[in-house]
Amino acid sequence: MSSEKIVTLRVNGDEVKLIAPAHRTLLEALRHVGYVEVKCGCEKGDCGACAVLLDDMAVDSCLTLAWQAEGREVTTIKGIGTPADPDPLQEAFIETGGAQCGYCTPGMIIAARELLNENPNPTLDDIKKGLSGNLCRCTGYTRIFEAVSLAAQEMQKVGETA
Amino acid sequence: MLPAFELSQPKTLPEALKVLAAGRGLPLAGGTVLFPDLRGGKEKGREFIDLSGIDELRYITHEAKRITVGARTTIAEILRDPAMAGAAPALHKAVDNFAGTMVRNAATVGGNLCCGSPSADTVPALLTLDAEVELTRASGSRTVPLDGYYLDYKKTVKKPDELLTSVFWAPAEPGSAHLFFKLARRKGDAVTVTGVSVMIAKTDGKCSTARIALSSVAPTVFRAHSAEEMLKGQKLTPDLIERAAQAATDQSSPIDDNRSSANYRRLTTQALVCRLLSQAWHQAS
Numbered sequence: 001m002s003s004e005k006i007v008t009l010r011v012n013g014d015e016v017k018l019i020a021p022a023h024r025t026l027l028e029a030l031r032h033v034g035y036v037e038v039k040c041g042c043e044k045g046d047c048g049a050c051a052v053l054l055d056d057m058a059v060d061s062c063l064t065l066a067w068q069a070e071g072r073e074v075t076t077i078k079g080i081g082t083p084a085d086p087d088p089l090q091e092a093f094i095e096t097g098g099a100q101c102g103y104c105t106p107g108m109i110i111a112a113r114e115l116l117n118e119n120p121n122p123t124l125d126d127i128k129k130g131l132s133g134n135l136c137r138c139t140g141y142t143r144i145f146e147a148v149s150l151a152a153q154e155m156q157k158v159g160e161t162a
Numbered sequence: 163m164l165p166a167f168e169l170s171q172p173k174t175l176p177e178a179l180k181v182l183a184a185g186r187g188l189p190l191a192g193g194t195v196l197f198p199d200l201r202g203g204k205e206k207g208r209e210f211i212d213l214s215g216i217d218e219l220r221y222i223t224h225e226a227k228r229i230t231v232g233a234r235t236t237i238a239e240i241l242r243d244p245a246m247a248g249a250a251p252a253l254h255k256a257v258d259n260f261a262g263t264m265v266r267n268a269a270t271v272g273g274n275l276c277c278g279s280p281s282a283d284t285v286p287a288l289l290t291l292d293a294e295v296e297l298t299r300a301s302g303s304r305t306v307p308l309d310g311y312y313l314d315y316k317k318t319v320k321k322p323d324e325l326l327t328s329v330f331w332a333p334a335e336p337g338s339a340h341l342f343f344k345l346a347r348r349k350g351d352a353v354t355v356t357g358v359s360v361m362i363a364k365t366d367g368k369c370s371t372a373r374i375a376l377s378s379v380a381p382t383v384f385r386a387h388s389a390e391e392m393l394k395g396q397k398l399t400p401d402l403i404e405r406a407a408q409a410a411t412d413q414s415s416p417i418d419d420n421r422s423s424a425n426y427r428r429l430t431t432q433a434l435v436c437r438l439l440s441q442a443w444h445q446a447s
Binding site: 003021022023024025028043044045046048051057058059060062063064065067068111114115128129130131132133134135 | 163164165166167168169171192193194197198201202210212214238261262263264265266267268348349350351
């Protein structure tokens with residue numbers, strides 16, 4: 001049962017080859033080759049800790065099979081920005097204290113990234129809806145919403161001066 | 163970890179139907195129900211057919227008399243369709259209240275219709291649009307009204323060698339009112355406690371068409387036909403609305419579960435049908 005296959009995809013711009021059986025999730029496959037910044041939470045699509053961008057669309061990698069990522073572009077939190085070159089969202093999460101234990105943060109920022117790509121000027125309700133698939137058990141969300149709002153404002157400022 | 167399974171990844175519909183006809187797997191759409199069911203041991207199948215590569219099932223067409231949505235279209239794609247809020251307001255509201263961002267990006271309308279869940283959020287709105295589904299097998303296809311598609315809890319008229327390929331309906335008539343309300347613990351990422359969709363059309367100051375569909379209060383989502391009949395040809399008064407809501411509630415058979423008691427579901431069904439009928443009556447012209 002369950003034959004294996006080599007899956008070729010791009011992760012944060014790099015070509016990656018994974019050997020995976022059909023039932024291997026993208027989450028397990030990514031973590032197995034070292035992308036441990038993708039977090040495993042509920043494994044049923046409730047918590048969003050495992051979110052990655054798949055061709056610019058946020059998906060739960062626990063509900064995506066490795067085989068389904070063949071030929072596609074995956075972006076993890078490390079592809080969004082690095083300590084040397086952070087994304088405005090990452091800076092804003094630090095600025096507002098939007099992270100406590102930090103476990104949900106990669107997924108939060110991935111979902112927020114998709115939201116800001118589509119809607120650069122979101123209302124608080126837009127932000128709440130954009131993050132409705134992400135659970136945080138520490139912060140109570142207020143500072144997370146503030147972070148996304150701050151990042152949107154900062155990006156608009158940069159857009160105006162550019 | 164998921165249990166080990168075999169997966170075929172057809173690129174075209176005929177290819178998928180061939181695999182289905184050979185009995186070599188169950189359809190896998192967005193996976194947002196199937197994967198948790200596999201992990202939880204509720205799904206026993208160990209051979210699946212991945213529909214994610216079949217682009218011909220991923221479309222929305224708006225024609226004068228018919229709107230068609232391919233089964234592989236995601237909830238997010240329906241939400242983003244610029245014409246959907248006008249063409250199917252209750253459905254638009256339902257997909258807007260559907261789970262969270264990542265699940266909306268993965269879950270498909272075909273999957274939501276086929277999982278047969280009593281809390282499936284697109285079903286009440288599609289029922290009040292009098293939608294039909296297209297079921298396709300290798301030898302041809304048939305269309306079935308969605309009202310009648312569900313037989314019992316997670317049981318539908320679809321045969322094992324058939325694939326649900328599209329859902330279609332006539333666009334909302336100008337002046338008709340289409341409402342949906344999802345009662346749940348939270349506004350997002352929550353399973354429906356009581357779901358109500360209502361459609362009212364008016365002619366000469368009287369109700370010409372009334373459709374009421376209820377979710378999460380019976381083994382299947384269902385149309386409250388007896389309540390609808392009471393409204394046809396009538397001016398909707400608070401008293402009539404109250405009695406129709408009672409008839410709809412009488413048709414429900416809710417259960418106690420971890421989201422709500424059966425009694426709360428009965429009370430909220432009555433209250434929400436009243437509220438939505440009265441709103442729809444005032445909105446319709």
